[in-house]
Amino acid sequence: MNVFRSSSIKELSPSYDPWDPITSLRQQGRHVLTSVEMTVTNLCNMRCEHCAVGDALTAKEGEMLPLKQMLDRLEEVEHLQTISITGGEPMFRAETVKNTIVPLLKYAKERGVKSQINSNLTMPYSRYELLLPYLDVMHISFNYVNGDDFHEVGFANSGHPVSKAAAYRLYDTMIENSRRLSGDGMFISAETMINYRTHTKLPEIHQLIRNMGAKRHEVHPMYATSFASALPVLSLPEMAAAIHELLDNRDPEMWMLFGTLPFFACSSLEEDQLLLRRLRTEQNVTLRNDPDGRNRVNVNLFTGDVFVTDFADIAAFGNIASRKLDDIFVEWQTKHPLNQLVNCHCDAANCCGPNLLVADMYYPNVDFKARKAITL
Numbered sequence: 420m421n422v423f424r425s426s427s428i429k430e431l432s433p434s435y436d437p438w439d440p441i442t443s444l445r446q447q448g449r450h451v452l453t454s455v456e457m458t459v460t461n462l463c464n465m466r467c468e469h470c471a472v473g474d475a476l477t478a479k480e481g482e483m484l485p486l487k488q489m490l491d492r493l494e495e496v497e498h499l500q501t502i503s504i505t506g507g508e509p510m511f512r513a514e515t516v517k518n519t520i521v522p523l524l525k526y527a528k529e530r531g532v533k534s535q536i537n538s539n540l541t542m543p544y545s546r547y548e549l550l551l552p553y554l555d556v557m558h559i560s561f562n563y564v565n566g567d568d569f570h571e572v573g574f575a576n577s578g579h580p581v582s583k584a585a586a587y588r589l590y591d592t593m594i595e596n597s598r599r600l601s602g603d604g605m606f607i608s609a610e611t612m613i614n615y616r617t618h619t620k621l622p623e624i625h626q627l628i629r630n631m632g633a634k635r636h637e638v639h640p641m642y643a644t645s646f647a648s649a650l651p652v653l654s655l656p657e658m659a660a661a662i663h664e665l666l667d668n669r670d671p672e673m674w675m676l677f678g679t680l681p682f683f684a685c686s687s688l689e690e691d692q693l694l695l696r697r698l699r700t701e702q703n704v705t706l707r708n709d710p711d712g713r714n715r716v717n718v719n720l721f722t723g724d725v726f727v728t729d730f731a732d733i734a735a736f737g738n739i740a741s742r743k744l745d746d747i748f749v750e751w752q753t754k755h756p757l758n759q760l761v762n763c764h765c766d767a768a769n770c771c772g773p774n775l776l777v778a779d780m781y782y783p784n785v786d787f788k789a790r791k792a793i794t795l
């Protein structure tokens with residue numbers, strides 16, 4: 420088996436983000452699979468109003484596939500550089516942490532592959548502590564300015580009342596876990612989505628994230644999918660104004676990563692070009708191309724089904740029971756009609772096309788394949 424093993428211990432930084440598909444695209448001359456995301460649970464203690472996988476959340480779940488089956492499929496991925504672990508809340512059950520998450524992270528570490536887990540950080544510290552020797556990025560969502568916000572947003576779809584006191588306990592646990600884990604050397608990357616609630620509060624949210632000890636602040640638009648599909652969508656000028664305000668008020672020493680933004684170098688609007696220029700030239704600010712379907716697939720560890728992401732309403736296009744991940748990815752890349760809609764690439768602009776959901780939300784009638792970057 421010809422599997423690439425990296426001896427690199429390169430640190431993540433604004434100049435090294437292996438999740439960005441543009442790097443492997445340049446190296447290989449085509450998109451290759453470098454990143455595998457795994458859904459390890461559909462359970463969660465929260466029901467956020469914007470949850471992109473809300474409709475998939477369950478109260479009970481069945482047996483997971485044997486871990487060896489997943490590890491064998493990972494081992495076959497020739498250019499693997501990163502793995503991501505997601506849910507639901509991956510840390511919800513202690514057994515999942517012990518029997519699935521830690522072995523996956525150990526595998527990644529041993530192979531020289533970077534790892535990320537998505538968590539709401541409200542679980543007991545003892546579970547997170549187990550990840551300290553192996554994990555590269557603890558990715559959390561943070562969209563609040565206080566416990567009241569957390570209460571309102573985090574349990575909007577619970578279907579039963581959740582007391583303010585209970586929500587505050589979880590909010591405090593999240594903040595305390597973040598401070599403690601950061602102090603113990605964990606790289607916390609806190610993501611804020613820009614939506615109708617957060618767009619006027621981003622500088623305040625940024626400040627809180629900084630105080631929690633996070634090393635990176637990620638900012639993405641809200642994806643109007645699943646639970647979030649009923650929420651108001653921000654206009655593009657509102658979103659641009661929110662980003663400018665955040666840039667005006669951020670800590671310039673903190674790494675800020677903007678992903679899946681709905682602004683592109685092929686836009687003829689001067690304000691879009693201005694915003695992109697600002698994002699490209701500000702210190703410690705990076706723009707990440709969307710990994711979903713570009714260099715990454717999602718595998719559901721209960722069914723073995725392979726998806727373009729954990730949340731898009733696009734049917735599975737393969738299963739690890741019968742096929743290699745590299746083969747499934749090549750078929751998506753070369754044959755799937757949805758990929759053909761957005762697989763443009765303007766190298767000088769560092770851009771390899773929009774996220775499918777973002778394109779659908781803001782540019783339903785635009786043919787990105789017919790466009791080219793304008794200002795470089």
Ligand code: SF4
Pocket residue numbers: 683684685686763764765768770771772773787788790791792
């Ligand atoms: S790669 Fe696509 S989205 Fe990006 S600038 Fe070029 S045409 Fe626009």
